[in-house]
Structures are given as C-alpha cells and as structure tokens.
Amino acid sequence: MPQAVHEKKDHDPLSSLRILLAQDLKRVDQIIDHNLDSSAPLIPTVGRHLIYAGGKRLRPLLTVASYRLFNQGGDGAVGLAAAVEFIHTATLLHDDVVDESKLRRGLLTANDIWGNQPSVLVGDFLFARSFQLMVESNNADVLKILANAAACISEGEILQLSLCHNLDVNVEDCLRVIEAKTATLFAAACQVGALMAHQTSYASALRDYGQNLGMAFQIVDDILDYCAHANHLGKDVGDDFKEGKITLPVILAYPHCQQEEKEFFERTLIDHHQTPSDFSRALEILHKRQGFTKAYDRAAAYSEKARQALESLPGHPIKDLLDGLIDYSLHRGC
Amino acid sequence: MPQAVHEKKDHDPLSSLRILLAQDLKRVDQIIDHNLDSSAPLIPTVGRHLIYAGGKRLRPLLTVASYRLFNQGGDGAVGLAAAVEFIHTATLLHDDVVDESKLRRGLLTANDIWGNQPSVLVGDFLFARSFQLMVESNNADVLKILANAAACISEGEILQLSLCHNLDVNVEDCLRVIEAKTATLFAAACQVGALMAHQTSYASALRDYGQNLGMAFQIVDDILDYCAHANHLGKDVGDDFKEGKITLPVILAYPHCQQEEKEFFERTLIDHHQTPSDFSRALEILHKRQGFTKAYDRAAAYSEKARQALESLPGHPIKDLLDGLIDYSLHRGC
Numbered sequence: 164m165p166q167a168v169h170e171k172k173d174h175d176p177l178s179s180l181r182i183l184l185a186q187d188l189k190r191v192d193q194i195i196d197h198n199l200d201s202s203a204p205l206i207p208t209v210g211r212h213l214i215y216a217g218g219k220r221l222r223p224l225l226t227v228a229s230y231r232l233f234n235q236g237g238d239g240a241v242g243l244a245a246a247v248e249f250i251h252t253a254t255l256l257h258d259d260v261v262d263e264s265k266l267r268r269g270l271l272t273a274n275d276i277w278g279n280q281p282s283v284l285v286g287d288f289l290f291a292r293s294f295q296l297m298v299e300s301n302n303a304d305v306l307k308i309l310a311n312a313a314a315c316i317s318e319g320e321i322l323q324l325s326l327c328h329n330l331d332v333n334v335e336d337c338l339r340v341i342e343a344k345t346a347t348l349f350a351a352a353c354q355v356g357a358l359m360a361h362q363t364s365y366a367s368a369l370r371d372y373g374q375n376l377g378m379a380f381q382i383v384d385d386i387l388d389y390c391a392h393a394n395h396l397g398k399d400v401g402d403d404f405k406e407g408k409i410t411l412p413v414i415l416a417y418p419h420c421q422q423e424e425k426e427f428f429e430r431t432l433i434d435h436h437q438t439p440s441d442f443s444r445a446l447e448i449l450h451k452r453q454g455f456t457k458a459y460d461r462a463a464a465y466s467e468k469a470r471q472a473l474e475s476l477p478g479h480p481i482k483d484l485l486d487g488l489i490d491y492s493l494h495r496g497c
Numbered sequence: 498m499p500q501a502v503h504e505k506k507d508h509d510p511l512s513s514l515r516i517l518l519a520q521d522l523k524r525v526d527q528i529i530d531h532n533l534d535s536s537a538p539l540i541p542t543v544g545r546h547l548i549y550a551g552g553k554r555l556r557p558l559l560t561v562a563s564y565r566l567f568n569q570g571g572d573g574a575v576g577l578a579a580a581v582e583f584i585h586t587a588t589l590l591h592d593d594v595v596d597e598s599k600l601r602r603g604l605l606t607a608n609d610i611w612g613n614q615p616s617v618l619v620g621d622f623l624f625a626r627s628f629q630l631m632v633e634s635n636n637a638d639v640l641k642i643l644a645n646a647a648a649c650i651s652e653g654e655i656l657q658l659s660l661c662h663n664l665d666v667n668v669e670d671c672l673r674v675i676e677a678k679t680a681t682l683f684a685a686a687c688q689v690g691a692l693m694a695h696q697t698s699y700a701s702a703l704r705d706y707g708q709n710l711g712m713a714f715q716i717v718d719d720i721l722d723y724c725a726h727a728n729h730l731g732k733d734v735g736d737d738f739k740e741g742k743i744t745l746p747v748i749l750a751y752p753h754c755q756q757e758e759k760e761f762f763e764r765t766l767i768d769h770h771q772t773p774s775d776f777s778r779a780l781e782i783l784h785k786r787q788g789f790t791k792a793y794d795r796a797a798a799y800s801e802k803a804r805q806a807l808e809s810l811p812g813h814p815i816k817d818l819l820d821g822l823i824d825y826s827l828h829r830g831c
Contacts, residue, residue, distance in 0.1 A: 201652055201655075202652070202656065202673075203652050203655040203656040203658075203659065204659070205655050205658065205659060206652065206655055253621075254621075257617050257618070257621060260613065260617055261613070261614045261617055261618065279594065279595070279613070280595045280658055281655065281658065283591050283594055283595055283617055284591070284595065284651055284654045284655045284658065285651075285655060286621075287587075287588075287591060287620075287624065287647075287650075287651035287654070288648060288651035288652060288655065290621065290624055290625075290647075290651075291624075291644065291647035291648035291650075291651055292648055294628050294644040294647065294648075295641075295644045295645060295648055297644075298637070298640045298641050298644050301637060303632070303635060306632045306640070307629075307632050310625065310628040310629045310631075310632050311629060313621075313624075313625035313628065314622060314625035314626055314628075314629055316621075316625075317618055317619075317621035317622035317624075317625055318535055318536070318537050318540065318622060320618045320621070321535075321537040321539050321540055321615065321618045321619065321622065322536065322537040324537075324539065324614055324615065324618065325537065325538065325539060339536075
C-alpha cells in the first residue's frame with residue numbers, strides 16, 4: 164500500500180485507487196466475464212461491447228474501496244461490485260434505446276449496431292444477473308439496498324421522461340432525477356461494501372459519501388455534455404442539447420433569460436427545431452446566464468457534503484483517495 | 498372449501514381455483530396496486546393498463562395454490578405471487594417493444610399508446626419491484642429460484658431472437674426457448690409457494706408440475722395463435738405468422754413440406770413478403786403437414802408429465818383443481 168500512496172503524486176486519485184485495488188478489480192472483471200457466458204451468443208457479444216468499451220468501473224471501485232477501507236481480507240465484495248456494474252450497464256443499454264443514442268464510450272451504441280431488440284433483452288439479462296450475484300451475498304440488508312436502488316433508478320428515468328419537455332421544471336425536481344438516476348447507485352455501491360465488511364456503523368457515512376459524490380459527478384457530467392471534447396467523455400458533445408434533454412445548466416439559466424433567449428430554448432429543446440449553429444448559441448446563452456457557474460456551485464456544495472461524510476471514518480490510505488476522488492470528479496474535463 | 502369443490506361441476510378448474518383462492522388473489526391485487534404507486538405518474542398508468550387488462554393471473558394463482566395446498570394459514574405467499582406477476586408483466590412490456598406488437602389482452606399495447614420509452618422503463622421498474630418483493634420473503638432459496646427464473650426468461654428471449662429467422666431450427670432448440678421463456682416461471686411460481694409453506698420435499702414435485710404445465714400451456718398458446726378467435730386470446734390471431742415468428746407448429750411441419758410449401762414459408766416468414774391471403778394458406782399447409790397435430794401431441798406429453806408430478810402430493814381439493822388445470826390448458830380455445 165505505501166507504494167500506491169507514493170504514486171498518488173504522479174496519478175490522479177482514480178488511477179491510484181485502481182492501482183491499489185487492482186487485484187479486486189481484476190476479480191470483478193473475471194466475475195463480469197464469467198456471468199456474461201450464455202448459450203445465447205448475443206449476450207456476451209452485446210454485454211462485452213459495452214462493458215469493455217473503456218467504462219471507468221467507478222461504481223464497482225467504490226464497492227471494493229468501501230470494503231478494503233476496513234482492512235478486510237477475503238474477497239467478500241467483488242461479487243457485489245460486479246452486481247453494481249451490471250445494474251449500471253443494464254441501465255446504459257436501456258438508456259440508449261430510450262434516447263436513441265448513437266455513440267457511447269466512443270463506440271457505436273449497441274442499439275445502433277444490433278437494433279433495439281438485443282439492447283432491451285440483454286439489459287434485462289444483466290439486471291437479472293445482478294440479482295443473482297446479490298443473492299449470493301446472503302446478506303438481507305445488502306439485498307434490500309440494491310433492490311431499492313434498482314427500483315429507484317428506473318423510477319428516476321421515468322420521472323425524467325415526464326420532465327424532459329418542460330423548461331419550467333423546478334430545480335428540486337431536476338435534482339430528484341439526478342439523485343434517483345445516479346446518486347442512489349453510488350450510495351448503494353459504497354454502503355454495501357461497508358456492510359460486507361460488517362461495518363454497520365460506518366456504512367451510513369459511506370452511503371452519504373456516495374450519495375453526494377454521485378450528485379456532484381452527475382451535475383458535472385451534465386455540464387461536460389456541453390463543453391467536453393468528444394474524446395474525453397467518449398460520447399458526442401451536445402447530445403443532451405440535440406436530444407432536447409433539459410439538464411441542470413439550462414434549468415438554472417432559464418429563469419434569468421431574456422424573452423428572445425427563452426424563445427430560443429423553446430424552439431430548440433421543446434419544438435426540436437435546431438440549426439447547426441444553435442449549439443454554439445446555446446453555449447453562449449448558458450455562459451451569459453450563468454447556467455454552468457450555478458450548476459457548478461451546486462456540484463461543489465454536494466462535494467463539500469461528501470467530504471464531511473468521510474470525516475467520521477477511520478484514517479486509511481483509501482480514505483484519502485476517496486477524498487481525492489471528490490475534487491477529481493469536480494474538476495475533470497473542460 | 499366444500500362449496501368450491503361443489504362448484505367444480507359448474508366451473509372450469511381455473512375459475513374454481515379463483516373462487517377457492519379469492520381472498521389471496523384479492524390480497525395479491527392489493528399488493529400489486531400498492532407497488533405500482535410512484536411519484537412518477539407514468540408508472541401506475543402504464544403498469545395498470547397492462548395488469549388490469551384482463552390478465553389471467555395464472556402464475557400468481559399457481560403460487561398461492563402451491564402454498565394453500567398444505568393448509569397453511571397466514572398470507573406468506575401473496576407477496577411472492579405479486580412478485581411473480583410483476584416479472585411476467587415486465588417481460589410482456591418488453592416483449593411488445595421487441596415484437597412491435599399493437600394488441601395485447603384485447604387492448605392497444607403500452608408501446609403503441611405511449612411509445613417505447615415508458616414501456617422499456619416501466620418494465621425495468623416492475624422487474625426491480627419484483628426483486629424488492631422477493632427480498633421481503635427473507636428466504637434465500639426463494640430468492641435464488643426467482644432470480645434464476647428472471648435470468649432464464651431473458652436468456653430465452655434472446656435465444657429466440659437468434660432462432661426467429663431460421664426455418665431449419667431444430668425442435669429441441671425451439672423447446673429450449675419455450676422452457677426458458679414460459680415453463681421456468683411456471684415452475685418457479687409453484688416451487689416458491691411450496692417453499693414458503695416449508696414443504697421442501699414437495700417443492701420439487703410442484704416445480705416439475707409447473708414446468709410441464711408451462712410447456713404444454715405455451716405450446717397450446719402457439720397453436721392458438723393460428724386458430725383462436727381474436728376475442729378469446731385478446732390479441733390478433735396470426736400475430737406470430739405476421740411477425741415472422743417461427744413457432745413449434747411450423748417447425749414440426751416444415752421438414753414434411755413439399756418444395757413449393759417450403760418456399761411459401763421462406764417468402765412469408767423469412768423474407769417477410771406476405772399478401773392478405775397468405776395466412777389462410779399457412780393454416781392449410783400446417784393442417785396438411787400435421788404441424789398442429791404434432792405440436793398438440795407434444796403438449797399432451799408434457800401434460801402427462803405434469804400429471805405424474807402431482808401424484809406424490811397429499812390429497813387436497815387444490816390438488817384436484819391443479820390436476821384439472823392441466824386438461825383445461827390443453828383444451829382451451831379452438
């Protein structure tokens with residue numbers, strides 16, 4: 164471990180965590196790979212396409228980190244880490260069907276290559292596999308937390324559908340969607356890691372850490388969708404704008420827009436009439452009306468809460484890296 | 498109970514089971530209804546559309562019957578019965594997206610009314626809810642069986658995708674799809690009912706009953722798709738043919754077809770070139786080449802196995818009705 168801490172100077176905290184937990188992550192990948200095996204060849208084909216397309220494995224990393232933070236031996240959390248990644252991958256597959264996305268992690272989406280049918284069904288298979296992996300944990304609390312998280316994610320996706328075409332959506336509703344879609348799984352990923360290490364009392368601190376990290380992470384993601392280089396996120400910049408998705412930067416800027424600017428967003432995001440120059444016009448308005456700054460301030464506030472949640476935890480190199488991950492999530496890209 | 502047994506003369510076994518287990522089924526409906534509640538209004542709207550559109554509740558009925566068969570008090574199986582119905586409903590919602598079906602249970606499909614997005618996402622929500630309900634059972638065996646069944650169903654659906662456009666598919670592959678898509682959930686529905694009644698030794702007999710009943714049920718369903726009146730099944734007759742689905746009657750008839758008949762199926766089912774008169778021509782060929790008779794014989798063989806599986810169970814009015822259900826499934830429609 165000291166070696167990895169030394170390397171902290173050369174690596175970002177995400178890479179350092181990866182190095183420190185390399186053995187666990189390798190085991191997680193083996194479990195993922197093994198559980199994609201099927202007599203239906205489309206399952207490994209479609210599953211591996213997405214899972215091995217450079218996914219960050221951030222959620223399973225949180226699970227194994229929350230387990231190893233307590234100096235646990237054994238590999239009690241790797242199965243759950245794989246389950247968490249399967250839930251995440253299943254939602255990505257279904258998201259891409261719902262959003263009709265063409266690019267994900269720098270590759271064509273599964274639905275673009277194979278059509279909607281395999282994406283829907285392989286997503287279902289991954290969901291079911293994640294439950295099989297959870298059941299193996301033999302831990303009733305863990306099962307409850309992850310089953311609740313799975314329900315919460317789809318509820319968030321559905322809520323987003325009904326908010327998606329409304330510019331007057333209030334900030335709280337938008338944050339509820341972010342919480343349900345992203346933060347809940349981050350929170351669960353951390354919490355179940357601690358529970359598998361029998362650290363019931365620290366599990367809620369790690370849940371709060373994950374919850375707030377997830378909020379900050381997703382808000383920054385929504386900002387980056389407007390400004391990251393395509394290669395950095397591995398998806399098309401401006402996807403949200405092109406799909407008429409009304410994300411936090413727009414919601415925070417909209418009330419401060421002039422009539423002409425409001426009409427611009429109504430035409431482009433609600434009526435879906437867009438011309439090639441509209442995206443840079445959107446960027447200009449969002450900068451001018453402080454959509455990005457205000458969204459970023461929100462992300463920073465969640466980051467602060469994530470940091471506070473970590474305070475009660477015992478000192479450990481992994482704790483420092485989890486702390487570093489907060490700033491890293493906030494400042495990546497752009 | 499004696500009343501219900503008397504009524505057996507006037508009712509088919511399915512209706513008699515419904516009467517006998519009316520209280521349980523009412524409770525199952527309450528649990529279903531309660532679990533469709535959500536802050537996302539699309540969930541109860543889409544969920545209830547399908548769940549209350551005259552579904553037979555056959556699977557939850559099997560669960561509560563397999564529980565009450567052992568004179569259990571309490572309501573230990575109703576939550577699982579609701580979970581089983583949620584799994585089934587989720588697969589129907591996703592099936593209709595995959596098949597682009599227009600009609601289900603006599604109503605427009607959810608995807609036809611609301612589009613693919615809510616169907617995919619509400620299906621996911623129902624899947625997740627089913628796992629939440631299972632977790633409440635606090636029974637590791639039950640969790641394992643139902644999680645396995647859910648994985649098996651989606652695996653079967655995916656397998657069907659790859660077989661769907663091939664007339665030379667062998668009978669065993671087709672039966673594997675039927676087993677995975679339908680029989681496994683019938684088997685699990687029965688098995689978990691018995692396990693909740695702490696009848697480990699009888700649980701496998703009930704699993705075998707459900708498995709073979711499910712096989713017979715689905716084979717008859719595939720036959721009825723060619724010959725039932727639309728109102729009877731609540732879906733368009735000839736759906737499978739129109740969608741180019743290659744079901745057991747076709748697979749059993751095809752090797753005995755003359756060249757011209759084979760070319761007919763290649764044009765209609767593989768190349769999807771169909772004229773309005775093609776469906777009656779398909780019926781004619783399938784009758785002539787004994788596709789229906791042979792499929793029916795297979796269903797009858799599974800029915801016999803279902804009957805044998807029941808033999809080891811203790812005498813009980815519910816046992817008689819489960820036995821009656823076998824013939825009822827075999828002889829419904831047409």
